[in-house]
Amino acid sequence: MSNLQISLAIAGGAILAAVVAYNTWTSRKNEPRKPEPEPDSQQAGTDLTDPLARREPGLDAALVDPLEPAQAGAAPAGLGVPLPVPERKPGLDSLIDVIAPMTLEGVVSGDAALAASPHTRRAGSKPFAIEGLNESTQHWETPVPGQRYGAFQAGVQLANRTGALNEIEFSEFVMKAQAFADAVNALPEFPDMLHEVARGRELDQFASDHDAQLTFSLRARQAAWSPGYVQQNAARLGFVPGVIPGRMVLPSTVAGLPPMLGLTYDAQAAMADDPEQSALRDISLHLDVPQVPRSEQPFRQLRQVAQALAEAMDGVVTDQNGNLIPDQAMDAIGVDLEQLYDALDSRDLAAGSPQARRLFS
Template sequence: MSELQIGLIALGVLFILLVLGFNWWQDHRVRRKMQVHFPGSDQDPLLGDDKPRPQGAVAPAVMAIRREPGMGSGSSETTAPVADNGDDQQEPDPACEVVIDVRFGGPVRGADLQAALIGFHKAGRKAVRVFAETDTQCHRARLRPEESYVSVQLAVLLANRSGPLTAIEWSQAWSRAEDLSERFEGTMEGPDQQAVLEQAAKLDDACAALDTQVGLTLSMSAPQPMVQIIGAAQSLGFVADGIRLVWLSEQNQVCFTLLRADSAAMETGMGATDRLYLLLDVPCSPADPRAFGRMVDVGRGLASRLGADLVDDHGKPLVEGAEASIDERLQVLFQQLDQAGLTAGGERALRVFA
C-alpha cells in the first residue's frame, strides 16, 4: 500500500472522528437545554400542607420551578398587584402550571419583548401566563415598555376542561420559548416533556373526579322577547357578563349563570326564546351552604315573572325540599375541593375548570 493511500485512509478516519465528536457535542448541548430534570417532593401540590386528599382524587407529580433571586411572576396582559418592595405579587402556580424559563443574553427592552409576545396567550387550548424579571431584579406580572428585562417565565396550564396538556400544546409553548431564546440570544430551561404530560394527566384525573355542574331549566309556553327576559332577570339581580347573565355574591363572585338554551348571546335585540338554563358551576362558584337552594329561589322568582315552568334536567318539576338534599351533597364536594387545594371560586379552580 502506497504512502498516499495510507495518508488518505488516515485523513478519512480523522474526519469520521471529528464528525462523531461534533455530533456528541451537539447532542450534549441539546440535552442540557431541553431535558432539565426537576426534583420531586413528598408533598402533593394539589393538597395543602396538612390537608387530607379527597377520596378518588389522584395526586399530580410535583414539578418544581427554578426561581432566580428576585424573579417574579404574573401575566403579560393584566395589571397585577404590586408589593411594598415594588414587586408584583402574582407567581406561577406549580399545582396547575409548568414553567419554561428563558434567560436573555442581555437586558431586553419591554417594548421589544411585548412585540415578540404579541398574540401569545395560549398553547392550543391551554392558557399561558408570562412572568418577567427586570434588570433591577424586580418581579413583573405585566410587561412594561419602559423597563428592561433579563428573563421571562412562560407558565403553561397543565389541564382544564378541554383535557390535559397534550404533546402538541407543549411543543407549541416550547417552540415559542425557543423563538424568544434565539431572538434575544438567550438560554432556556424546562422540564422533560414526558414528565410534563404525566403531571398533566394526573391533574386532569384529580379535577375530573371533582367537576360538577347543576342545572335547572325555565320552560315557557311560547317564545318571549329577549328585552322582556333580560329586564325580568336584571330586576332580580342578574348582571351582564359576555353572552350570559350572572348572579353575583356580595363579594362579586359568580354564583350561577342564566343562559339561552340555543347558546345565543343574552342580548337585547337578539329575538326571542322559549327556554332558558340556570347553571351552577360548582368548582367555579364560591362555597355556600345554600348554593343550589339560592339558585332555586331566584329561578322560581324569574319563572313567576316570565310565566315559565322551572324543571330539572329531566324536565320534571322540582320536588319541594329537594334543594336541601342537594345542598347537603354539594357541601361534601365543596369540602373535597378545598382539601384538594382547588377552593371553589378561587383563582386556581377558575383556571383548571375553565
C-alpha cells in the same frame, strides 16, 4: 218580521258576540306575557343589601358577557354603591402550569421582551405565557413597555376543560419558549416532558372528577313569556344583559370574577323583529361551580333565584329533562356540593380561586 225571526236574530247576535268575546279572551290568554311599567318609587325603595333585590343598571352601564369576568357592582351601577378593587390578574403557578425558568446575562427591556414574544398565547389548546421578573418591583408579570427585567419564565397550562397537556402541545411550548429565549439571549431550563405530561393527566383526572356545572330549567305553567317579560323579572333580581342575545348574568360581588349565575333563553326570540311577540316557554339558569367562590353561596342564590322567578312568572323549576325538582333533591345537591368544595380546597384549588378558574375553563 215575525216574533220568531226577531227572537232568532237576537239569539244569533248573542251567540256571535259570545264567540267573538271568547276568541278575544283566548287570544289574549295565549299571548306571551309582556313587561309591565314600573313606577320610579319601586326602584327607589330597592334594598341593595339583599342580592335578590339588586336592580338592572342604567342603559349607559357596560354590558357584561357571561363568558368573561363580570364587572363587580354592575347590578347596582349608578346607585352610589362603592366598587371593590379589581383583582390582580393571576400569574403562572406550578400547581397547574409547566414552568421553564430562563436566566439572563443582563437586563432586558419590556419593549424587547414584547417584540420577542410569540404572536399566539396558546400551545395547542393550552394557554401559554411569558413572565418577567420586574427589576424595580421584584414581581413576576407579563412584560410591560418601559420596564426592565432580570429574568424570565415561560409556562403552559397542564390541563383545562379540553383535556390534559399532551406531547405535541408540550413540544410546541418548548419551541415557542426557545424562540423567545434566543431572541432575548436567555438560557431556558425545560422540565422532563414525560413527567409533566403525566402530571397533566393526573390533574385532568382530578378536574374531571370534581367538575360541576348545574343547569335548572324554568318552564311556563300556562301563558308563555316575551323576552322583555323575562328580562324585567330577571333584572329585579340583579341580572344584567350579556353581550350575546338571549343571555343575562348575575354579577359577582367581587371585581374581576366571573358572573355568579347565568340565565339564557332562545337567542332567535331575542333577535326577532318584534321580540315582544316572541313566545318563550322555558329559560335556563346556570351555575359553573368551580368558577364561583364558595363564600358567595352560589347554590343558595341559584335556588332563591329559581324560586323567585317561578313565583313571579307562574313557572315551575325542572331539570333539563323536564322533571320537577323537589326540595329534597335540592337539599341533596347542596350536600354533594359541600363535599365537592372540600375536595377542591384540599387540593389548593378552591372554587373561584385563580387556579380553579383557569383549570376549569
